[in-house]
Amino acid sequence: MRILVVPILLALVLSGCWDRDELNNLAIVLAAGIDYADGMYEVSVQTIDPSQTSKAPKGNRSAAILYSEKGPTLVEAARKMTIKRSRLNYTGHIRLYLISESVARRGITEALEVGFRLPGIRPDFYIAVTRGYTAKEMLSLITPFEQIPAIDYLKSLVVSEAVWAPTSAVRALDMERILLSDSRQPVLTGITVIGNFAKGKTNINVKQPKSLAEYQFTGLGVIKNDMLVGWMNESDSKTYAYVHNLVKSTIATAECPNSSELFAIELTRVHTSLKPLVRGGEPSMTIAMQVNVNLAEVNCDLDLTKSESITKLEDVMREKTRSVMSSGIRHVQQQYGADIYGFGEAFYRKYPKLWRTWRKDWESRFRELPVEFDIRYRIERMGKNKNSVKPDPNKGGRTEWR
Amino acid sequence: MKLRSLERTLAMIRETLGNSEDLVVRTVRLEWTKPSSLRAAIVYLDGMVDTNTVQEAIIGALHRYEPASSGYESKPDLMKTLQEAVLDAGGVQTVNRPEDGIPMVLSGHVLLLAEGMESGIAIASMGWKERAVTDSTTQPVVKGPQEAFTETLRTNTSLIRKRVKDPGMRIVGRKLGTVTQIDVNLLYIEGIASPSIVQEVLQRLDNVPLRGVYEGEYIEEFFRANKWTLFPTTYSTDRPDSVAAALVEGRVVLCVDGSPFALIVPALFLDFIQSAEDYYQPPLYSNLVRLLRFLALFIATLAPAFYIAITTFHQDLFPTQLLLSLASQREGVPFPAFVEALFMEVTFEILREAGIRMPRTIGQAVSIVGTIVIGDAAVQAGIVSPIMVIVVSITAISSFVIPSYSMAISARILRFFYMSLAAAFGFVGIFISLMLTAIGLSRLDSFGVSYMSPEAPYDSLRNQDALFRLPFWLVRKKGQT
Numbered sequence: 048m049r050i051l052v053v054p055i056l057l058a059l060v061l062s063g064c065w066d067r068d069e070l071n072n073l074a075i076v077l078a079a080g081i082d083y084a085d086g087m088y089e090v091s092v093q094t095i096d097p098s099q100t101s102k103a104p105k106g107n108r109s110a111a112i113l114y115s116e117k118g119p120t121l122v123e124a125a126r127k128m129t130i131k132r133s134r135l136n137y138t139g140h141i142r143l144y145l146i147s148e149s150v151a152r153r154g155i156t157e158a159l160e161v162g163f164r165l166p167g168i169r170p171d172f173y174i175a176v177t178r179g180y181t182a183k184e185m186l187s188l189i190t191p192f193e194q195i196p197a198i199d200y201l202k203s204l205v206v207s208e209a210v211w212a213p214t215s216a217v218r219a220l221d222m223e224r225i226l227l228s229d230s231r232q233p234v235l236t237g238i239t240v241i242g243n244f245a246k247g248k249t250n251i252n253v254k255q256p257k258s259l260a261e262y263q264f265t266g267l268g269v270i271k272n273d274m275l276v277g278w279m280n281e282s283d284s285k286t287y288a289y290v291h292n293l294v295k296s297t298i299a300t301a302e303c304p305n306s307s308e309l310f311a312i313e314l315t316r317v318h319t320s321l322k323p324l325v326r327g328g329e330p331s332m333t334i335a336m337q338v339n340v341n342l343a344e345v346n347c348d349l350d351l352t353k354s355e356s357i358t359k360l361e362d363v364m365r366e367k368t369r370s371v372m373s374s375g376i377r378h379v380q381q382q383y384g385a386d387i388y389g390f391g392e393a394f395y396r397k398y399p400k401l402w403r404t405w406r407k408d409w410e411s412r413f414r415e416l417p418v419e420f421d422i423r424y425r426i427e428r429m430g431k432n433k434n435s436v437k438p439d440p441n442k443g444g445r446t447e448w449r
Numbered sequence: 450m451k452l453r454s455l456e457r458t459l460a461m462i463r464e465t466l467g468n469s470e471d472l473v474v475r476t477v478r479l480e481w482t483k484p485s486s487l488r489a490a491i492v493y494l495d496g497m498v499d500t501n502t503v504q505e506a507i508i509g510a511l512h513r514y515e516p517a518s519s520g521y522e523s524k525p526d527l528m529k530t531l532q533e534a535v536l537d538a539g540g541v542q543t544v545n546r547p548e549d550g551i552p553m554v555l556s557g558h559v560l561l562l563a564e565g566m567e568s569g570i571a572i573a574s575m576g577w578k579e580r581a582v583t584d585s586t587t588q589p590v591v592k593g594p595q596e597a598f599t600e601t602l603r604t605n606t607s608l609i610r611k612r613v614k615d616p617g618m619r620i621v622g623r624k625l626g627t628v629t630q631i632d633v634n635l636l637y638i639e640g641i642a643s644p645s646i647v648q649e650v651l652q653r654l655d656n657v658p659l660r661g662v663y664e665g666e667y668i669e670e671f672f673r674a675n676k677w678t679l680f681p682t683t684y685s686t687d688r689p690d691s692v693a694a695a696l697v698e699g700r701v702v703l704c705v706d707g708s709p710f711a712l713i714v715p716a717l718f719l720d721f722i723q724s725a726e727d728y729y730q731p732p733l734y735s736n737l738v739r740l741l742r743f744l745a746l747f748i749a750t751l752a753p754a755f756y757i758a759i760t761t762f763h764q765d766l767f768p769t770q771l772l773l774s775l776a777s778q779r780e781g782v783p784f785p786a787f788v789e790a791l792f793m794e795v796t797f798e799i800l801r802e803a804g805i806r807m808p809r810t811i812g813q814a815v816s817i818v819g820t821i822v823i824g825d826a827a828v829q830a831g832i833v834s835p836i837m838v839i840v841v842s843i844t845a846i847s848s849f850v851i852p853s854y855s856m857a858i859s860a861r862i863l864r865f866f867y868m869s870l871a872a873a874f875g876f877v878g879i880f881i882s883l884m885l886t887a888i889g890l891s892r893l894d895s896f897g898v899s900y901m902s903p904e905a906p907y908d909s910l911r912n913q914d915a916l917f918r919l920p921f922w923l924v925r926k927k928g929q930t
Contacts, residue, residue, distance in 0.1 A: 052884070055881075058873075059869065059870070059873045062874070064761075064872065064873050064874075066762055067761045067762060067785075067875075068761060068762075068764070069760075069761060069785050070760055070761075070764065070775060070776050070779045071776070071779050071780055071782070071784075073776070075764075075772060075776060077769070095776070097773070097776040097777040097779075097780045098777060098780050098781075099777075100773050100774070100776075100777045105585075137764065139764055139765035140764075140765065140769050140772060142769065168680055169765060195773075197770075209450055298777065300637065313746065394669065441675075
């Protein structure tokens with residue numbers, strides 16, 4: 048035991064404390080943006096200004112600092128930034144990775160390669176594509192809620208993914224797995240700015256209740272063979288989330304069965320499973336969904352105390368769901384032919400031998416794939432009221448006194 | 450039997466003790482001896498004896514005695530007669546030569562010598578001033594006995610005897626310290642304590658070469674198997690109920706005259722995390738508090754090390770918000786985290802030592818004001834970051850949760866060791882230092898009993914009360930603690 052003391056003491060002193068980095072020598076990068084211009088990649092990083100995030104910030108400076116630099120490869124551009132700044136980038140906390148649309152249309156894997164490879168970059172960052180603006184511009188926006196824009200985007204993405212079906216957040220780990228798959232194609236969230244962007248870059252943006260420029264997450268972009276080929280609208284984006292069981296909760300609206308008013312339900316639980324089938328040597332897919340909802344907003348003239356009314360509402364929603372899903376999937380099939388739903392993987396799991404014969408031309412089979420739905424819909428709760436408080440024009444008064 | 454002149458004996462005693470101011474020699478004439486009255490003398494140290502006893506039970510008894518028969522009292526019988534019939538005092542013993550009586554006088558006995566007699570009588574009549582039995586200063590409990598030991602050995606053993614009335618209780622006496630000749634009592638219960646441990650303790654006691662022994666620590670250092678270990682292997686307490694419980698468990702207790710702290714051997718690691726109060730409160734509560742104590746032990750040793758390791762090597766472990774907050778706090782702080790931590794820890798140790806020695810009246814104010822003001826001022830001056838002050842404060846407070854002061858000392862020393870390894874190697878350093886600690890702990894033993902038992906080696910019987918205590922109605926008979 049005593050023999051160990053000397054080597055330990057020596058090691059303590061001689062090692063020079065390598066890998067040691069004091070906090071005030073790090074530039075903590077929270078978001079990175081990739082653009083492409085003049086044959087070179089332009090990398091922008093948004094880091095924090097620590098003196099502004101403390102409780103008593105001195106001066107009127109922005110809490111986030113944006114740096115960008117150009118280079119033939121991303122990592123070279125990032126390293127080159129040291130010519131302009133006092134600290135080395137610390138990438139251990141990157142949460143968001145923005146790729147501009149032009150880069151995405153050229154090919155996303157080049158932009159993502161270093162994010163997957165470098166060990167210093169944590170593997171759970173979110174990826175998004177900027178529409179209409181470059182990534183650098185996106186990172187320059189002043190956001191109302193959070194001091195640091197990257198955190199604002201991040202939180203919004205996380206929350207929105209949980210409660211709003213059309214938004215899906217794509218993480219690097221998932222992306223990597225999808226890129227390695229035989230048949231499945233990835234999607235990416237889109238983000239854009241609405242409003243007056245020029246003013247949005249300055250402090251004026253947040254000086255009044257309604258910001259002059261706001262960011263917004265839009266629908267999903269379809270990536271086929273490494274390139275962005277098109278954007279899905281809100282309704283179609285839902286299908287992706289449903290098929291992959293990413294929806295925790297969302298709101299859906301439909302017309303009442305006996306009138307043109309609308310009612311809305313809040314999804315509490317949805318489970319989708321893919322059931323691949325082979326008919327006559329050709330693949331066909333049945334999607335089974337189990338949906339449990341609560342009534343959220345009812346403007347219908349129905350007596351909800353009767354179970355037939357509930358059943359009518361369920362029928363309407365089931366049909367609506369079926370039509371949204373089937374039209375969304377059909378759009379993707381016909382317009383893009385990119386298997387973003389993982390149908391190919393489902394067939395591989397169930398029919399591996401057949402899959403080997405289909406692999407080469409999966410895209411054409413995907414376009415032709417017949418998709419059927421088996422949806423079970425259940426309205427569970429009605430909320431605090433039973434019947435709607437909306438007055439019934441026929442009866443000239445309230446339908447229910449309470 | 451030589452004839453000895455009383456005068457010469459008394460002169461010899463006076464000279465040996467250097468004509469000490471507090472030596473009292475009182476000659477008495479025994480009228481009732483035949484053929485003629487005999488001169489006798491009592492020798493004692495003023496302040497060490499109970500004057501009432503001397504007056505009534507010794508001098509008075511000597512004067513009042515009326516022999517039953519008017520027969521001749523032959524000299525050899527004199528001592529016996531004096532002991533058995535004359536003296537009214539309690540503990541009497543024969544002293545063969547006057548020289549042997551001198552240590553007895555020094556211990557507070559009264560030495561009775563007679564003209565022409567070689568042997569004398571030593572009468573136990575101690576009566577000195579001592580501190581009253583108050584409550585324990587270092588191990589107070591909320592609910593439970595509040596008595597604590599005092600500096601007098603006999604009082605302490607009596608407090609223990611009050612609680613253990615088994616006839617198997619043995620008290621073995623030794624005198625330690627070549628110059629001090631302090632009484633040391635070894636207590637154990639025969640039939641429960643392991644004889645080999647008793648033997649070993651006695652053997653080690655007899656081999657203490659020191660000149661002065663004033664407190665248990667002097668002896669304790671001879672009991673350590675591994676002289677350089679950080680961890681205490683004997684448990685010191687000033688609570689008689691803890692001692693009684695230890696005796697019933699089969700341990701051996703050493704009481705040193707002049708010190709209110711008794712030493713209990715063997716002492717294992719888990720003893721230092723347990724407190725007497727655990728047994729005086731309901732089991733669910735006690736177990737939760739024990740859990741808290743373990744947590745406090747970890748915090749007290751590892752908190753600064755973790756802070757240093759994470760902020761300098763492993764910043765990716767923090768949640769992002771926390772990292773941002775930390776980064777903003779450390780802006781403008783000139784020193785690396787390790788130096789900061791060291792600085793704050795040393796400051797705190799200084800404050801703590803100063804607080805012990807402060808006079809009671811200013812002590813409280815200074816310790817509170819000192820920590821808060823110094824910490825706050827240092828933060829304002831930009832020398833340390835606020836989070837460092839928090840870490841150090843939590844560490845310090847956690848170290849007070851450990852019931853045993855000796856273990857708290859070890860924790861303090863370990864903390865610095867962990868901090869330095871953490872500063873050099875990050876988590877790897879902490880891991881290595883913990884491994885070394887674990888190895889050190891496993892190799893340690895206290896009197897042959899492995900330090901980490903009953904956890905390592907695992908003894909399920911003894912484990913009923915090790916980490917968590919079972920309610921008393923669940924305790925199996927054999928492992929009764």
